[in-house]
Amino acid sequence: MRIVKSGRRRLAAAGAAALVTGALVTGCGPHAHAGRVGKVQRVEPGFGGEEFSSALSFRYVGDSGVNETMNQQLEIVNVAAESLVPVLSFQAVDRNDHVLPQVKVSTVYGSDRGNLAVPYGGTIDILRFSGPRMHDVADVRVTVRSVAAARINAGPHEVTTQALDRHGREISKFERFSAVRLTNEDDFPVAVRIAYILWDQPPKGVTQQAAEVTPIGGLTRVPAHGSAVVRVTGKEAVAAVARNSDGPAVSLKAYNSQ
Template sequence: MSPTAASATPHRYVGKLSFAYHGARPEKETINQALDIHNDDQQSVVPALAFTALDKHHTVLSQVKVTTVYGSDRGNLVVPYGYGMDILRFSGPGAHQVADVRVRVVSVVPARIRAGVHDVSVQPLDGQGRKVDKFSRFTALRISNVDDFPVAIRLAYLVYDQPPEGQTQQAVVVVPVGGLIHVPASGTAMVKVTGAAAAAVARYSNGPAVSIKPYNSQ
């Protein structure tokens, strides 16, 4: 895939972003419907992307709507220098026929907050502050940042479907946990799980396919 720069994209960013879509990867326990975003600019950037779904013959699936989990389609994802990613969701007639996507760069701006070099780690905790796994009914999340500068992230609680053989697994429920979370340099932040996120955890905990995903944002 190659991006097409729109007129709204500052000239210096043209050609700085490239993309690769992976419906599924050969390695186990990897995310389906993932979009790799390669950023050759020397700074963190915030793209707004538009997607067109394609079938295995690269024919446009005009009735399939493509949205994202992390918000690269609405300027909500900060992509660091090097590599970032998003998770795609498909809906509408033909959604299960998607084999690839075409990406158009609508706009790109410099990020106000530098993205982390390393991914933050997320530890679920129960009501007594004890460590539990992501499948449990947790009430708080401890976010740890190993970088020597502060970062800003958002969290999403995901529930995946269980598709038939040969189809990709899709995030069918996406619920934000908290808002924009600032994590200090070489430090931690605590996030309480409340509202819609707490209801989703109560409903889907102990299920086979849930995940907690942090992503750089601003």
């Protein structure tokens, strides 16, 4: 996320669209028209959730060009009437649509391991790149490994987070907080996880990577039109908050899960 405290705006890198047709799609290069259908390839044996696969479509946005928005977003659209949990895999490609085999693609919210519930309408995940030529990634090819109906319905509205000190007072996410208050504005209860994200500070023209992702608490139920408080516990979470507090670029995000 573009959370550099100075509010400095970075140059936008063009995003590209990739729509699902069947189960496997390719990204459209950085200069392609949004919505172009990718080349369909054979679905691997054992693919699950065929009845849901056509309900999903994807769009990769490296940098939206809008200040204070996260880079390397995978926009996931779901037109099914129910919440879905996909398991995805990715191939990074350069601006010439050549695969970058040495670049590993992973995610912040877990759409590559069945950890992200996608509500009707859709949601986002954040991609992470590592390995040689990671800064040459212009788009991704998305493979849907499986799709299942979510056990817990995901809400269409983002569950908001508010950092709290040890006395329960509201403080900035840039400070050393002791708890997180989650607020759900939907008409039904939802289940979410919290990711505390440290962003790198790349040079101009390079997209921002999630350098470190730390879970805060576990799966948390948030009541309809209500709130829940999650304490910062465990050595990893406590150390991450202590280490990264007062830093220039952190996010505190809740995402639908199960």
